[in-house]
Amino acid sequence: MGYKLPELNYGYDALEPYYDEGTLELHHTKHHAGYVAGLNNAVAKLKEARENGDYSLVKHWEKELAFHGAGHYLHSLFWENLRVGSEDNKSTGAVFEAIEDTFGSFDKFKEEFSKVTLAVEGSGWGVLARGPEGDLKIFSVENHQKVFIPGYKILLVCDVWEHAYYLKYQNRRAEWIENFFKIVNWEEVEKRF
Numbered sequence: 001m002g003y004k005l006p007e008l009n010y011g012y013d014a015l016e017p018y019y020d021e022g023t024l025e026l027h028h029t030k031h032h033a034g035y036v037a038g039l040n041n042a043v044a045k046l047k048e049a050r051e052n053g054d055y056s057l058v059k060h061w062e063k064e065l066a067f068h069g070a071g072h073y074l075h076s077l078f079w080e081n082l083r084v085g086s087e088d089n090k091s092t093g094a095v096f097e098a099i100e101d102t103f104g105s106f107d108k109f110k111e112e113f114s115k116v117t118l119a120v121e122g123s124g125w126g127v128l129a130r131g132p133e134g135d136l137k138i139f140s141v142e143n144h145q146k147v148f149i150p151g152y153k154i155l156l157v158c159d160v161w162e163h164a165y166y167l168k169y170q171n172r173r174a175e176w177i178e179n180f181f182k183i184v185n186w187e188e189v190e191k192r193f
């Protein structure tokens with residue numbers, strides 16, 4: 001019952017050399033699994049509070065729900081928006097056109113997304129999202145759930161929590177982001193768009 005860790009549709013070594021096997025396996029089986037467990041726990045505690053009529057800790061558990069729930073959701077998207085890498089990987093089709101319209105060129109988009117993601121304070125995510133009017137925006141999301149406009153549909157996410165890159169890239173977040181672009185599954189982004 002409850003939320004489950006999704007399976008990946010590629011092997012842990014499939015994204016080498018850009019994303020190393022050791023980090024990918026830990027990230028999926030330990031970190032993402034931890035958010036799934038935290039989400040199920042928060043759901044159970046809120047049910048308990050409801051049944052006992054004791055809402056003294058409701059603020060605490062709602063915050064836990066938001067944190068772990070957003071963590072689970074973003075990681076699920078993150079796995080889907082990765083694929084076997086290539087040096088010249090870039091977007092195509094309608095997303096490519098929307099990116100060019102909004103940012104001027106794919107390279108300008110990449111530059112802005114990289115700068116925003118690099119500048120995330122502490123743990124967080126770089127996010128590309130589509131607004132209700134079809135507009136594209138880039139957000140630097142803190143933790144999993146802060147700094148975002150409700151109503152925007154998330155198209156692409158880049159995890160810059162240290163657990164996402166530290167084994168291979170150590171303190172070199174910029175290098176991780178650069179290599180992240182080589183493994184983006186733009187077909188999946190296109191589907192969401």
Ligand code: MN
Binds near residue numbers: 027161163
């Ligand atoms: Mn992560």
